[in-house]
Structures are given as C-alpha cells and as structure tokens.
Amino acid sequence: MASATINDVASYAGVSRATVSRVLNHNPAVDPTLRDRVLDAVQALGYQPNRAARRLRAQSSNVIGLVISDIQNPYFISVISGVEAAAYAHQMNIVLCNSDEDLAKERIYLDVMEAERVAGLIIVPTHGTAGSDLNRFQQLGIPVILLDRLIEAMQVDAVKVDNERGAYEAVKHLLDLGCRRVAHISGSPELTTGRDRMQGYYNALAEAHLKPEPRLIRTGDFKTDSGYRLTLDLLDLPAPPDAIFVANNLMTLGALRALRERGVRVPEEMALVGFDDMPWSAEFRSPLTAVSQPTYELGQEAVHLLRRRLAQPDAPVRTVVLNTRLIVRESCGAALNLRR
Amino acid sequence: MASATINDVASYAGVSRATVSRVLNHNPAVDPTLRDRVLDAVQALGYQPNRAARRLRAQSSNVIGLVISDIQNPYFISVISGVEAAAYAHQMNIVLCNSDEDLAKERIYLDVMEAERVAGLIIVPTHGTAGSDLNRFQQLGIPVILLDRLIEAMQVDAVKVDNERGAYEAVKHLLDLGCRRVAHISGSPELTTGRDRMQGYYNALAEAHLKPEPRLIRTGDFKTDSGYRLTLDLLDLPAPPDAIFVANNLMTLGALRALRERGVRVPEEMALVGFDDMPWSAEFRSPLTAVSQPTYELGQEAVHLLRRRLAQPDAPVRTVVLNTRLIVRESCGAALNLRR
C-alpha cells in the first residue's frame, strides 16, 4: 500500500491540491467549511505530507545537521539530549553524524549535510576542521553553529564554556588545599578546549608564583587510554606529583584505573580533580571533585543560536560562553582538612 | 549563492541531465569520455546532488529513523554508536529521535518518520507502544526493527539480549556465593526487558529451592531515582536483604548512592550485582559486578537486520538474541572468598 498523497486528500475532500496545501500550512485564508472537509480527509486517509517533496518545492527544511566529534564520549550524551529537546520544541529534527575525531569522516558527513540542504548545521569540529570546510554552508545560506570547540580565525556563532576559567578554578582549588606539585593531563592541544584548559592551569600556577614543571604536564588526547598511560608515566617519575588535574571525563577514568592498579590512595596519596562532572562521578572509589559543565544547556543554546541566525541572517556574530562550576567532593582532599 | 543543480553540471559538461544522473548513479553504460567531463564539471562546480529531489523522484531513501526511548540513559550511547557505524559503512544516515519514554512524543516522532519516508525504522519502543503504531510502516513497505525491547504479539524483526539468562546468571552467582536473601530492584514491568530480567531472578531462586519473598522484590522504572528510593526501602526493612540485583545501570547508580549515604559497605554488608556494565563500573567505590551487554553489536545488528529486510522483504521474521556476560568484580563479594 502506497502512502496517500495530496491528490488523494484533494479528491476525497472535493477541493484542489492548493487548498489542501493551504490548510496544512495554516494559511488563514481558507473557508472554514473547506478546512474541515480537508482535515476530515487527512484523518480518514491517514495522510502524512511527503517531506522530501515539501523540502524540494519550498526550498526550506526543518532538519538540523548535528555533527558530533566522538559519540562514544558520554559527555556528548547530555549535549545531544539538549539539542534534541530544543529541536523538538520547535518542530525540528536531527540528522546525527559522528565524525569520530576523523577529519575525512567529518568531510564526508559535511557533504551529506550539504546534499540534505539542512536548515542549519551544529558541529563539534574535530581537530583540523578548517574554516574553509564550513564557509560553503554560510555561502549557501545554511547557518553554522560551533559547539564546545571554536575554530580560530573563523567568525561564526558558537556556544562553549569558559574552559580557561574552569581549569583555573580547579587548579587553584588544589593549590589552596596545599598541593605544591600539581600535574596536568591535558586534552588535545589542537583543540581550543585542550589549549584553554591548559592555559587555566598555567594561570593558576602563575598566580601562586609556581613555576610550571614540564615533566608534570602531559599531553593527552581526551580518550581514556591516554589518561591511563600518562598517569602511569606521572607515577613513575622520580618526583611524582601530589595532585593531578585531568582535562576531561574519559581521561579521568583512565587516571582512576591507573591509580587503582598501582594502589595509590586518592586523595591521601594523590589528589585528583577532573574536568566534566558525570552522573556517576560521586560513586567513584573516591568521589570525584570535578568541573561541571552545563552540557544540556550547551545543546539547547546551540539550537537557540541557530534559530536566531535563521531569523536574522545578518545579525552580528555571537559567541555564548557558559560558566562551569567546581563540584567539591573527596578526590581533591578537601575533606581531609589538612594543609600538606 | 545557490547550490549548483544537475542542470548546471549538464551544461558545463555539455551533456544532458540524464547523462549526469547516470554518471552519478554509477550506471556503467556511459561513455568514459563523457563520464570524465561530467566528473570534472561536478568537481568544478562543487556539485552536491539535492537529496530531497532524489528521494522524491526515486521513491527511495537512505535514511534510517532511529527512535531511542531515553537518550539520557548512557546505555544507549553505545547502541547509537553501533547503529551509526553500521549505517555509515553502508552510506546510510540517521535521523535521531528521543521518545523520552513518552508515548505521545513517540507517536509524534513516528509521524515524522512516516513523513520523511525513511528507508527503515529502528526503534526502542517505550512502554505502551502497540503493534498498531508500527504496522502502518510495514504496510508502506518501510521495515521496522525492534531494538532491545520486544512488543509482544508483534511479528517483526528484532535484536535483543537474553535478558532472562543474564539475570539468572547474576542471581545464581550471588546465591552460589552464599547469599540467601537476594533482593531485586526490577525495571518497568511494562517492558519485556523488565519482565524478562525479573523472570531470570525467579528462575535462579527456584533452582536453589528458594521462595521469592515479595518484600524483597521492588518495582522500579529503570531510572536513577527509583534505584535510590527502592534501595532505601530495602534497607529499612525489618529483615533487610544480604544482596541486591538491580535491573539496569541507572538504578544501580541510585542504589550505590543510597548505600553510600547509609554507610553500608559493599560487599561486606551488602552484595550487589547490576545489569549493564559501563566503562566506569570498575571505578566505583566497590568495583561493580555486572551483566555486560554487547551494546555496540546490538546497534550494528539492528542495521544488518534492516538491510536484510530491505533486500528480502518477504524473508521470514528473525529475532536475533545476543548473549550477555557476567563480569565479576568486587561488589558481589566473590573476592571475599567466604560463604556467608
């Protein structure tokens, strides 16, 4: 059985296709009697307008292309959730893509998004994404919203958190508790999030008149395994750190595993603060002190920026910066209530 | 600047639209010279075929509608990830929907999927989803694949794990360790996953000639808060259990919180096994013994079933059942090495 078309509805209701279309698009200039006949026909036939046809003809779409850089990272669940909720609230739908931090895969998905003529693109760019990859969307009149990470030298709407400040507060907290050798397991330096969090680390050290010690600064890639390996490296140092600030939730998981396997007690022997607070962070062996990001709001805000841009194509470019919040639990050693 | 169309490519290459279309669709019957001219033109103009137009004309789509019941549940990350990977491997895209365990929202999204004329529908049905909600897709020739949960009395392809056996093994493990009062915090009884896991619990008790004790069986809803509340209820019992089997990862999180707040030591004072093994389960205060589901494979298999059904619309209905695996860590008390 094929779907009912607008022609079926029109003949069932005894009107023209144009009238059916008007009713469905809430055009007020339709006689109430005809409107009711059309609605009855729609009901009777179980008619669902074919969106491909509508999109083609109206040259507009209500589909948002959402390109996530690593869908396996649970950080993005809540972000996606926020995008979905806001999109749903405005009758928009999501085409989900996962670039897997792979530039080639991202490019393929960007081609798909262009072929789909999405209404707008919300993207967590991977490392290497250039402005030139995204400019064509702007030229086609398809707004682009950057989420979580910026692309430097690209003027485009974006929503992110204040990574530098979040990291600064985390490290300052450790220093205030008396830690003197605070290590940093950083995120990818190719990403603004990785760089900004490292800058926050530097800022806190500088404020405390502490000199950064290169051996205590380890470059990770935001994935679990790098957190694991780099923590082992830090533990193997002749003079290990007394605290570690880890730049995201997955690497923190790796750090926890390394510390557990080595039998290092947290916070007694090693204080720990992680970027990203997850719903399960309080249940860790040592409840995690963490920099909490408003992830759901991040996703929602991306949709709001997109809608704003759709409504006002020439509005000035806006970057929305949301605040993080330090959630103090036990892994930082605050409860030990001792100055080292 | 508007996108290039097939007409632009045709005139640039000096051929007809039909030839351009043939080249793009890998029709072998095209002269190599013309083919090259067309490909050059595509390149030069940055042409991306309009998918809405293709879909409308060809009456076929490469979009999979993916309806998830609760996107906030991290269990589904990995499932979505598997669907995405398999879809990507076959040049298919995903329209993501989140029913939020809300039947009304699910219905709206099903209408959207119909309007999109998706190639197929992969759905984690919420409680209350009836066969009648999905039959229309079959009638339209749109295959439906059930994921994770079944709809009883509906003959349709599905992929799930052996919930009953997974639960049975978990509870048997606790009984073998000497636990005698094993409680169960169940999932929603309206869902096959909730019912099957409860049945596995009953089976293990029966095999050990133990009588189920109604007060030890608490009905949850697969969300964190119910795990929390019901664990408190169990702890408040005049004769509390010596072990709890919790039916999913979120409720386990709630149980852990309750046990922590009450200062109950796991596994010394309370053994614990949870359904769902998550990447962070080993880092809990007491590393969690858990029933691991092959979530990624679940997602992949759903796509495979869909592709099979697309290729052979009349093949017999298939339900793929994947096995779970009990991951023994510490929360069950196995390492205590004592019979209670």
Place this chain on the structure above:
DNA sequence: CTGAAAGCGCTTACAG
C-alpha cells in the same frame, strides 16, 4: 551509448 520527456509530491505566484 545518449537525450527528450514525463513525473515524483508538493508550494506558490497568478488570475479570477
């Protein structure tokens, strides 16, 4: 092997 023509299911000026 190639092109002219029809048509997928809609929306939208246009005329009345």
Place this chain on the structure above:
DNA sequence: CTGAAAGCGCTTACAG
C-alpha cells in the same frame, strides 16, 4: 477565498 498551472531537482522508461 479558490483553482489551474508552473516548477523545485532529480530519475527513468522510452526511443533512437
């Protein structure tokens, strides 16, 4: 307020 007609960008018999 309503309908006939054109057309969005493609694909696909059909004829040559």
